[in-house]
Amino acid sequence: MENFEKSSDPSPLNIKEMQEYSRRFIEDRDWTEFHTPKNIAMGISVEAAELLEIFQWLTPEQSFQIKSNSGELQRVSDEVGDILHLLIRLSSLLNIDLKQAFWEKIKKTEKKYPISLSKGKTAKYSRLSHD
Amino acid sequence: MENFEKSSDPSPLNIKEMQEYSRRFIEDRDWTEFHTPKNIAMGISVEAAELLEIFQWLTPEQSFQIKSNSGELQRVSDEVGDILHLLIRLSSLLNIDLKQAFWEKIKKTEKKYPISLSKGKTAKYSRLSHD
Amino acid sequence: MENFEKSSDPSPLNIKEMQEYSRRFIEDRDWTEFHTPKNIAMGISVEAAELLEIFQWLTPEQSFQIKSNSGELQRVSDEVGDILHLLIRLSSLLNIDLKQAFWEKIKKTEKKYPISLSKGKTAKYSRLSHD
Amino acid sequence: MENFEKSSDPSPLNIKEMQEYSRRFIEDRDWTEFHTPKNIAMGISVEAAELLEIFQWLTPEQSFQIKSNSGELQRVSDEVGDILHLLIRLSSLLNIDLKQAFWEKIKKTEKKYPISLSKGKTAKYSRLSHD
Numbered sequence: 005m006e007n008f009e010k011s012s013d014p015s016p017l018n019i020k021e022m023q024e025y026s027r028r029f030i031e032d033r034d035w036t037e038f039h040t041p042k043n044i045a046m047g048i049s050v051e052a053a054e055l056l057e058i059f060q061w062l063t064p065e066q067s068f069q070i071k072s073n074s075g076e077l078q079r080v081s082d083e084v085g086d087i088l089h090l091l092i093r094l095s096s097l098l099n100i101d102l103k104q105a106f107w108e109k110i111k112k113t114e115k116k117y118p119i120s121l122s123k124g125k126t127a128k129y130s131r132l133s134h135d
Numbered sequence: 136m137e138n139f140e141k142s143s144d145p146s147p148l149n150i151k152e153m154q155e156y157s158r159r160f161i162e163d164r165d166w167t168e169f170h171t172p173k174n175i176a177m178g179i180s181v182e183a184a185e186l187l188e189i190f191q192w193l194t195p196e197q198s199f200q201i202k203s204n205s206g207e208l209q210r211v212s213d214e215v216g217d218i219l220h221l222l223i224r225l226s227s228l229l230n231i232d233l234k235q236a237f238w239e240k241i242k243k244t245e246k247k248y249p250i251s252l253s254k255g256k257t258a259k260y261s262r263l264s265h266d
Numbered sequence: 267m268e269n270f271e272k273s274s275d276p277s278p279l280n281i282k283e284m285q286e287y288s289r290r291f292i293e294d295r296d297w298t299e300f301h302t303p304k305n306i307a308m309g310i311s312v313e314a315a316e317l318l319e320i321f322q323w324l325t326p327e328q329s330f331q332i333k334s335n336s337g338e339l340q341r342v343s344d345e346v347g348d349i350l351h352l353l354i355r356l357s358s359l360l361n362i363d364l365k366q367a368f369w370e371k372i373k374k375t376e377k378k379y380p381i382s383l384s385k386g387k388t389a390k391y392s393r394l395s396h397d
Numbered sequence: 398m399e400n401f402e403k404s405s406d407p408s409p410l411n412i413k414e415m416q417e418y419s420r421r422f423i424e425d426r427d428w429t430e431f432h433t434p435k436n437i438a439m440g441i442s443v444e445a446a447e448l449l450e451i452f453q454w455l456t457p458e459q460s461f462q463i464k465s466n467s468g469e470l471q472r473v474s475d476e477v478g479d480i481l482h483l484l485i486r487l488s489s490l491l492n493i494d495l496k497q498a499f500w501e502k503i504k505k506t507e508k509k510y511p512i513s514l515s516k517g518k519t520a521k522y523s524r525l526s527h528d
Binding site: 025033097101114 | 145146147148149150151153154156157160163164165166169171172173174176177179180183184186187189190193195198199201202208211212213215216217218219220222223225226228229230231232233234235236237238239240241243244245248250253254255257
């Protein structure tokens with residue numbers, strides 16, 4: 005219906021295939037004992053900060069312009085890939101369904117920030133309600 | 136209702152649908168101006184730390200036992216959902232293909248940590264190679 | 267000599283007194299076993315993200331204006347206090363001299379970013395040198 | 398040369414001197430415009446994650462043994478120095494008294510986690526009170 009360009013139509017993620025590949029990757033290196041949920045959660049924070057570092061000194065406008073800087077965009081893509089890998093790994097270890105986690109949480113956030121109270125404001129709901 | 140073994144076969148993620156839903160969620164609240172790539176990257180670090188906090192005081196063993204504590208597991212699932220939402224949002228803003236980001240990065244990591252040098256060690260490759 | 271206002275002349279930090287107080291605080295609550303260096307490092311990331319969250323949606327200009335918003339400034343001060351507490355705790359556990367850590371590291375950073383190469387640029391030195 | 402037992406009696410931090418040195422360091426490099434409170438807060442998260450990374454794969458016991466590994470201990474000290482530098486920088490920009498921030502916050506934490514309710518537990522007070 006909508007006249008999307010190809011780039012706006014990303015492929016679905018086959019989580020099962022990604023989990024399997026990741027598991028084998030870890031087992032091949034005998035890293036299983038290091039992969040506690042606690043250590044994976046640490047890894048997500050570490051990778052998230054490497055992503056953050058790319059944007060650290062940029063103005064808001066420059067942070068959009070990364071889109072046309074192929075070197076920096078590749079760095080962003082690599083960090084995004086790392087974070088996604090660790091989310092997939094954690095979901096595998098704790099038997100969390102990523103799809104369900106996404107939809108459940110966004111529905112909760114919709115309730116927490118109702119449109120009428122949230123328009124154009126980013127404050128926490130707890131404070132919004134006192135405005 | 137669904138005839139589906141969640142743990143063994145997680146559903147694929149329909150990224151396009153998630154991106155569209157997220158975009159509408161943001162637009163409905165007039166939050167578009169706040170959603171610079173820089174601010175989204177900050178959000179990922181903030182949510183990653185909320186995930187980290189859940190595991191902060193746990194022993195390695197306890198971090199696995201979260202699997203059978205439904206309350207704590209729900210907290211983990213909510214944070215995972217938030218991080219995934221922000222990854223999807225960032226990929227949408229910068230036109231990054233999440234599937235490609237995952238596979239490209241895991242292939243790079245495989246080269247950086249070859250099985251023969253990495254077995255049972257977690258040190259950075261740069262240091263591994265000097266061992 | 268310089269005609270500083272009172273607020274510009276902060277008191278020296280008595281690290282020993284702070285370490286002692288913190289140690290007693292932890293022992294009184296039987297928290298010693300939880301205070302591994304690893305867990306304290308996690309705590310620093312958690313508190314740093316709580317600080318980050320305060321600034322998440324602000325423009326660069328608004329991030330300065332926090333100075334005149336006593337409620338938000340108190341939040342910042344509280345997070346700064348938490349991070350400093352955990353730095354003091356970690357330095358105590360690992361026998362690190364905070365004063366020496368500060369001066370040693372700033373001297374290294376001065377060498378890594380020489381004034382002539384760094385003026386007005388924030389890129390990493392490794393990339394600066396290729397400009 | 399100095400007749401001084403480092404571990405038992407760390408030197409007080411002369412915050413004023415550190416703030417002045419840091420200000421000159423920034424001005425010499427024309428970095429003032431980049432040093433918004435928002436960007437400094439991002440820097441603290443980035444450095445905190447670099448500290449976290451050192452401990453990521455260590456067992457609780459190994460995280461104590463870093464004390465006798467001079468190379469790793471130096472890495473920890475460098476990250477601690479960076480975080481302290483940024484705390485000092487932020488306190489300078491927002492006119493926060495670090496000493497006061499520490500003592501105010503630890504007193505609040507003492508009230509939030511009273512000894513009688515907190516002994517040997519690390520759960521948040523909000524949940525403690527419902528136990």
